Amino acid sequence: MIHFAAGRVVIDHFFKRGQAAIVHVRGGKRDVPQRGRSKLADILRSLGMLIETAVWRRIQRYARVRKPAARIAFRVSIPVSFERDCSEIPASVTLPKKAMLSCRTSYCVCAASSGADILMETMLFEVEGLSKRFGQIAALEDVSFHVRVGEVLGLIGPNGAGKSTLFECLAGVLPSDRGTIRAADRAVGLRERSTLLFFVPDGIAPWPAQSVGWALDFTIGFLRGRAALRDEVVGQLDLHPLLHQPIATLSKGQRKRALLGIGLLTSQPALLIDEPFDGLDLRQARDVAAALQAHAARGRTLFLSIHQISDAERFCDRFILLSSGRVRGEGTVQELAALAATRASAEVNGHLEEVFLALT
Amino acid sequence: MPSPRSAFLWLVNKECRELIVSRAWWVLLFGIGPLVGLSFITSVRTYAEVSGLNGTSAGVGEALSPLVGVWAPTFSACELAAVFLLPFVAIRLVAGDRQSGALKLEIQQGMSSFARIVAKALVLLAGWLIAMLPPLSAILLWKSYGGNVYMPELVTLTIGHVLNAGLTIGLAAAMSSVTEHPSTAAILTLSVTVGTWVINFFGAVQGGWWERASGYTPAAMVADFQHGLLRLDTVLIALALTLTGLGLAALWMRLGVNVSRRAYESAGIGVLAVASIFASTFVNASWDTSQARSNSFSREDERALRQIHAPLRIEPHLAPEDPRRVDLEQHALLKLRRVMPELQVHYVSSTSIGLFEQTSQGYGEIWYDLGGRRTMSRVTTAEGMLESIYSLAGVTPPPETEEDIFRGQPLAVPPKGAGTVFYVLWPCVIVIGGILVRRGFK
Numbered sequence: 001m002i003h004f005a006a007g008r009v010v011i012d013h014f015f016k017r018g019q020a021a022i023v024h025v026r027g028g029k030r031d032v033p034q035r036g037r038s039k040l041a042d043i044l045r046s047l048g049m050l051i052e053t054a055v056w057r058r059i060q061r062y063a064r065v066r067k068p069a070a071r072i073a074f075r076v077s078i079p080v081s082f083e084r085d086c087s088e089i090p091a092s093v094t095l096p097k098k099a100m101l102s103c104r105t106s107y108c109v110c111a112a113s114s115g116a117d118i119l120m121e122t123m124l125f126e127v128e129g130l131s132k133r134f135g136q137i138a139a140l141e142d143v144s145f146h147v148r149v150g151e152v153l154g155l156i157g158p159n160g161a162g163k164s165t166l167f168e169c170l171a172g173v174l175p176s177d178r179g180t181i182r183a184a185d186r187a188v189g190l191r192e193r194s195t196l197l198f199f200v201p202d203g204i205a206p207w208p209a210q211s212v213g214w215a216l217d218f219t220i221g222f223l224r225g226r227a228a229l230r231d232e233v234v235g236q237l238d239l240h241p242l243l244h245q246p247i248a249t250l251s252k253g254q255r256k257r258a259l260l261g262i263g264l265l266t267s268q269p270a271l272l273i274d275e276p277f278d279g280l281d282l283r284q285a286r287d288v289a290a291a292l293q294a295h296a297a298r299g300r301t302l303f304l305s306i307h308q309i310s311d312a313e314r315f316c317d318r319f320i321l322l323s324s325g326r327v328r329g330e331g332t333v334q335e336l337a338a339l340a341a342t343r344a345s346a347e348v349n350g351h352l353e354e355v356f357l358a359l360t
Numbered sequence: 361m362p363s364p365r366s367a368f369l370w371l372v373n374k375e376c377r378e379l380i381v382s383r384a385w386w387v388l389l390f391g392i393g394p395l396v397g398l399s400f401i402t403s404v405r406t407y408a409e410v411s412g413l414n415g416t417s418a419g420v421g422e423a424l425s426p427l428v429g430v431w432a433p434t435f436s437a438c439e440l441a442a443v444f445l446l447p448f449v450a451i452r453l454v455a456g457d458r459q460s461g462a463l464k465l466e467i468q469q470g471m472s473s474f475a476r477i478v479a480k481a482l483v484l485l486a487g488w489l490i491a492m493l494p495p496l497s498a499i500l501l502w503k504s505y506g507g508n509v510y511m512p513e514l515v516t517l518t519i520g521h522v523l524n525a526g527l528t529i530g531l532a533a534a535m536s537s538v539t540e541h542p543s544t545a546a547i548l549t550l551s552v553t554v555g556t557w558v559i560n561f562f563g564a565v566q567g568g569w570w571e572r573a574s575g576y577t578p579a580a581m582v583a584d585f586q587h588g589l590l591r592l593d594t595v596l597i598a599l600a601l602t603l604t605g606l607g608l609a610a611l612w613m614r615l616g617v618n619v620s621r622r623a624y625e626s627a628g629i630g631v632l633a634v635a636s637i638f639a640s641t642f643v644n645a646s647w648d649t650s651q652a653r654s655n656s657f658s659r660e661d662e663r664a665l666r667q668i669h670a671p672l673r674i675e676p677h678l679a680p681e682d683p684r685r686v687d688l689e690q691h692a693l694l695k696l697r698r699v700m701p702e703l704q705v706h707y708v709s710s711t712s713i714g715l716f717e718q719t720s721q722g723y724g725e726i727w728y729d730l731g732g733r734r735t736m737s738r739v740t741t742a743e744g745m746l747e748s749i750y751s752l753a754g755v756t757p758p759p760e761t762e763e764d765i766f767r768g769q770p771l772a773v774p775p776k777g778a779g780t781v782f783y784v785l786w787p788c789v790i791v792i793g794g795i796l797v798r799r800g801f802k
Contacts, residue, residue: 172616173464190616194470204461207374209381222370223469262465 124149124270124301125188125196130179132162132169132325139165140325143179147270147303152296154316155305156356162325163305164202167272171199197303198223200263202274205255208248212239212258215247216265225265233264236291238284252279260288270301277311289315313352323360367471368479375453375483384452386794388445388491390787395437396494397782403433404502404775411770424768425652427513430502432586435495438521439582442488442528447549450484450532454609455542467615474610477537481529481606488525492518494786501778508769512649513588520585523598524578530605537612553578567680567707576637588650589694596640604633644701652766657695660758661746665699668753670731672703677725679709684724688740695742728752 126146168174219225306312321328340358407429457463535545556577563574648655678685730752
């Protein structure tokens with residue numbers, strides 16, 4: 001009997017015939033991998049999980065196009081966040097080997113119930129030794145940290161600390177000199193990043209002649225976004241009045257909201273946003289914060305670069321302090337305060353600003 | 361709610377929209393109408409005069425081939441547009457993504473960069489085909505005047521200009537991806553075009569490898585097509601160069617890959633391109649699609665020449681800039697190479713212009729060596745050359761038949777209505793269409 005308290009289900013193998021899967025279970029109280037075989041649909045049903053139609057279609061499409069004899073590397077990463085007796089999972093289903101499929105992707109699906117606190121205990125990906133130089137200038141030096149499933153992680157640092165560079169390197173829109181990203185115990189290559197994370201840069205005006213509405217549709221169609229969230233995101237970010245307006249004609253704040261809309265519609269488990277509150281007035285900033293929190297509550301991991309420390313403190317669960325291209329600390333405010341106290345050999349009050357100053 | 365379709369189709373849709381809102385494309389469309397109109401009206405007038413309009417005496421033969429007299433000059437407007445306008449349209453479409461930041465979002469989709477550049481190239485090509493509507497509408501006008509239309513030669517001419525546009529697109533795409541800014545890309549694209557003109561110049565002056573290379577520049581390629589000659593090697597080289605340009609563009613679009621790696625991969629593509637171009641130069645297949653058979657000997661002569669199996673070597677003692685050499689090359693050797701691919705031609709000259717060689721002994725002589733037997737002639741016409749070859753081979757020249765003589769397609773009518781179509785109607789349609797379509801797509 002497997003008792004899930006938290007963690008995620010990793011479907012390592014997927015078969016065409018009978019649509020069965022070998023399920024590799026992680027998490028739970030003992031955090032010991034367990035294995036079971038069953039039909040994928042049965043497993044998901046037994047786990048009480050939701051799998052989105054778009055994801056399910058992708059799995060089926062892989063099943064159709066791949067050669068049956070090919071070996072696998074299909075991986076669906078599903079965070080679970082509920083307690084349930086899963087003893088009904090059958091022990092095994094026998095399938096001919098040639099029915100195996102070759103697919104390679106990674107996907108995170110929200111669990112049926114909420115429980116962000118528990119979700120955060122599971123690592124989504126980790127960054128090891130990331131470095132980037134621009135000539136003589138070291139923009140990033142040996143940057144290492146980890147990102148947990150469903151958390152809101154804040155990247156804070158002064159101007160020129162390397163925050164945007166770090167995001168660009170993670171998203172693969174800028175080459176890094178060294179370092180790796182690891183997820184599910186293996187390195188994530190450049191081409192696989194698009195299945196793990198999506199990055200919304202700051203200060204861009206993509207497709208300037210096209211309307212905001214078209215940009216959202218393009219995000220859903222081309223960037224494999226979630227169509228079901230379109231209306232919700234439009235409402236959350238108050239994009240209704242902008243839907244027919246060309247992006248080039250938007251103000252800075254309006255453009256930022258449109259970009260956030262694009263980001264929120266994407267389907268990757270992690271969303272990296274560079275300065276999500278930059279250019280927004282107070283009311284808009286609050287609306288955006290509420291929208292981001294709503295998506296985070298569903299299990300989406302948010303990694304936000306924020307230079308306003310007060311905003312970051314109010315909004316994020318954990319923080320990465322970046323200064324001069326180096327990570328000066330990682331953790332919650334309390335953990336960072338403890339770290340700062342250790343380094344300074346004196347007590348540091350619990351405000352992030354003080355902690356930041358002490359550590360950078 | 362967006363319609364369900366593949367990511368590639370979404371990309372094509374996006375590129376179409378970007379093209380339609382691009383002012384550069386509308387300027388291209390606007391400009392090409394009057395350009396074509398000017399060429400068409402001028403050439404039809406000249407053609408009419410040659411055909412005997414206003415009491416002039418009618419010409420004969422190739423002078424009255426619509427391909428040479430009307431279509432080559434009319435379509436040459438496309439060549440101008442491809443060199444001076446199309447690059448800006450292509451640069452706008454390729455570099456626009458990087459400028460606006462859209463590239464940073466789009467590359468996160470995971471689609472291969474080559475597929476992305478192919479989508480752009482397809483849309484640009486479609487845009488170019490729309491820009492070719494004025495010369496194609498000129499065909500309808502010509503037909504309405506009662507002019508003769510020979511489709512194979514027009515198809516060949518169109519293929520030539522589409523390939524030329526493909527080269528421009530490939531080049532502009534590569535430059536847009538390699539450079540950071542569109543203006544730099546524009547300068548480099550035009551520099552490469554000027555570079556091909558320099559090759560043409562050196563080819564005309566220096567001869568040798570320069571002359572060989574100049575045969576594959578876009579201008580020379582289009583010239584072949586303008587004479588109704590469809591050469592497979594030219595087509596293959598044009599395709600190879602276009603694909604090379606697109607490949608380089610795809611490589612440099614990958615922002616997340618180190619510059620040094622992209623440079624190495626570019627070098628690899630360059631080597632591959634050189635190898636494929638070199639291999640293509642050995643392909644000899646060609647088709648003369650002109651109604652006047654201006655690139656071929658008569659059928660009887662071709663049959664007789666194919667009976668000659670001994671190796672033929674021709675040694676013209678003519679300088680590269682000597683007009684007789686140009687005459688020999690274009691009117692005789694071009695036809696002979698098509699029938700006898702193994703033909704060896706070795707030019708001998710010690711100067712480039714030949715002016716001071718005129719008094720040298722042997723200058724102007726053309727030596728023919730067929731299986732060890734040699735003869736000399738000074739005639740640079742196709743008939744003179746054939747006479748020498750037949751005499752060496754001991755073959756009786758075949759009699760000239762009536763069907764081999766192209767009598768021409770005279771048409772002595774002025775270009776009625778062309779001015780209205782190209783100077784008024786087309787610009788108005790483009791301006792109104794541009795406003796409406798751009799508004800509709802937003």
